[in-house]
Amino acid sequence: MRKPLDPGSMIGASWTLKDLLGSGATSFVYRAVRRNGSEAALKIMHADLALDPVVAASFVKQGYLANQVRHSSVVGVFDDGVTPDGVPYLAMEVVHGTTLEHLLESGRVFTAEEAVRIAVDLLRALEALHAADLAHRNLNPREVLLTPGGEIKIIDFDSAKGKEPFTLAAASLPPPSLRPSYMPPDFARGVRLAGASADLWAVGAILFRMITGRAVNTGASESEKVLTAMLIPPPPVRDLAPDAPRWLVEIIDRALAPEPGERWADARSMRVALETRQAEHVERLRIKAPPIPPTASHDPHGLELGEAWEGAWESAWDRALRPAPRAPCPPPPRPEALVPPSWVPPTVESARPARRGSPRLYAALALIVAVAALGGLLWYLRTGRPRGGTSGPTLHVFLLELPA
Numbered sequence: 001m002r003k004p005l006d007p008g009s010m011i012g013a014s015w016t017l018k019d020l021l022g023s024g025a026t027s028f029v030y031r032a033v034r035r036n037g038s039e040a041a042l043k044i045m046h047a048d049l050a051l052d053p054v055v056a057a058s059f060v061k062q063g064y065l066a067n068q069v070r071h072s073s074v075v076g077v078f079d080d081g082v083t084p085d086g087v088p089y090l091a092m093e094v095v096h097g098t099t100l101e102h103l104l105e106s107g108r109v110f111t112a113e114e115a116v117r118i119a120v121d122l123l124r125a126l127e128a129l130h131a132a133d134l135a136h137r138n139l140n141p142r143e144v145l146l147t148p149g150g151e152i153k154i155i156d157f158d159s160a161k162g163k164e165p166f167t168l169a170a171a172s173l174p175p176p177s178l179r180p181s182y183m184p185p186d187f188a189r190g191v192r193l194a195g196a197s198a199d200l201w202a203v204g205a206i207l208f209r210m211i212t213g214r215a216v217n218t219g220a221s222e223s224e225k226v227l228t229a230m231l232i233p234p235p236p237v238r239d240l241a242p243d244a245p246r247w248l249v250e251i252i253d254r255a256l257a258p259e260p261g262e263r264w265a266d267a268r269s270m271r272v273a274l275e276t277r278q279a280e281h282v283e284r285l286r287i288k289a290p291p292i293p294p295t296a297s298h299d300p301h302g303l304e305l306g307e308a309w310e311g312a313w314e315s316a317w318d319r320a321l322r323p324a325p326r327a328p329c330p331p332p333p334r335p336e337a338l339v340p341p342s343w344v345p346p347t348v349e350s351a352r353p354a355r356r357g358s359p360r361l362y363a364a365l366a367l368i369v370a371v372a373a374l375g376g377l378l379w380y381l382r383t384g385r386p387r388g389g390t391s392g393p394t395l396h397v398f399l400l401e402l403p404a
């Protein structure tokens with residue numbers, strides 16, 4: 001049974017442990033303060049793992065892989081050392097925040113916008129990693145820290161690899177921290193593939209989790225999850241999150257496509273797709289309230305303009321109502337007395353504004369009314385004025401004088 005060290009423990013002459021920040025399959029991570037007052041996150045390897053000198057050496061080597069890129073979203077390692085018991089540790093910047101895993105486990109629901117922002121930041125960091133021929137290969141919500149300022153930080157390069165391909169099957173022992181819930185099928189099957197592809201799949205799986213609330217590869221145990229990863233294609237996002245924007249669903253489905261050739265080619269193309277489609281979506285929301293239409297009389301091409309605008313109104317509403325909101329639109333506030341007992345809240349369909357008549361129809365109606373009014377006036381003038389010296393016709397007189 002592994003036990004964390006107590007707060008106040010000294011690591012060599014320099015470091016005093018303050019509190020436990022977290023733990024993983026390889027280590028405990030503490031906030032520690034140096035003699036000179038500076039702060040660090042000390043990642044101290046589990047003592048039982050450190051008994052193997054090869055594993056202990058690879059712990060330090062893996063940690064320093066993060067330093068191959070200098071990126072604000074990648075937590076670098078600034079020092080290493082050995083505890084008095086001979087256990088290796090790494091010293092890193094302390095990230096004041098929480099893991100994405102913790103937020104998800106505590107029931108935090110992410111809006112599509114938030115999920116996209118996190119994915120975009122992850123992909124930016126991956127662009128830098130992959131450009132340096134480095135792949136994280138175990139990207140999952142436990143290795144993503146979120147700061148209160150909205151930054152994301154990728155940690156834990158235990159499973160990272162450089163240029164050479166690496167597979168679970170090829171590894172001498174499966175790294176225990178690999179999370180099959182976020183593992184692509186080809187990786188689980190042991191197909192030799194470049195790690196960058198696994199990272200992109202993992203971003204798709206993280207998005208999947210944020211949008212649907214569940215992991216892609218499920219199972220009662222870790223090995224069952226590996227089997228799921230190998231054999232069962234991810235369920236379509238649309239089935240689990242029917243309200244998610246269609247464009248986002250398509251991007252996630254593509255990231256998780258069973259065939260590697262059908263997935264995003266690289267981090268940049270996936271990021272650009274997310275940013276572009278989201279910007280289009282925001283633009284569509286912006287035109288939800290269309291402008292006041294120009295009237296036919298103000299424009300020589302009024303009728304055509306009017307019809308074109310009417311089309312715009314229709315499509316703006318169509319867009320505003322698609323995808324259907326979670327609940328039907330609430331009825332407009334009305335005084336109780338005015339609401340007939342049979343009144344039922346409008347559904348989304350019935351809440352749509354009635355289709356407007358065309359300007360041509362309005363013109364025809366106006367003409368009919370004008371002709372009727374003129375006819376009435378002529379008839380009145382022809383049938384004579386009221387007798388009896390009244391100063392003008394009243395409605396009463398007018399009705400009395402109707403011909404028999």
Ligand SMILES: Nc1ncnc2c1ncn2[C@@H]1O[C@H](COP(=O)(O)OP(=O)(O)O)[C@@H](O)[C@H]1O
Pocket residue numbers: 021022023024025026027028029041043075092093094095096099142143155156157158177
């Ligand atoms: N630099 C850091 N700042 C703050 N917390 C950290 C930092 N690094 C790790 N942690 C915490 O420690 C946990 C374990 O770290 P990790 O590097 O993933 O260890 P392992 O390799 O054992 O999985 C993380 O999930 C996180 O909660």
Ligand SMILES: [Mg+2]
Pocket residue numbers: 024025142143156177
């Ligand atoms: Mg970890």
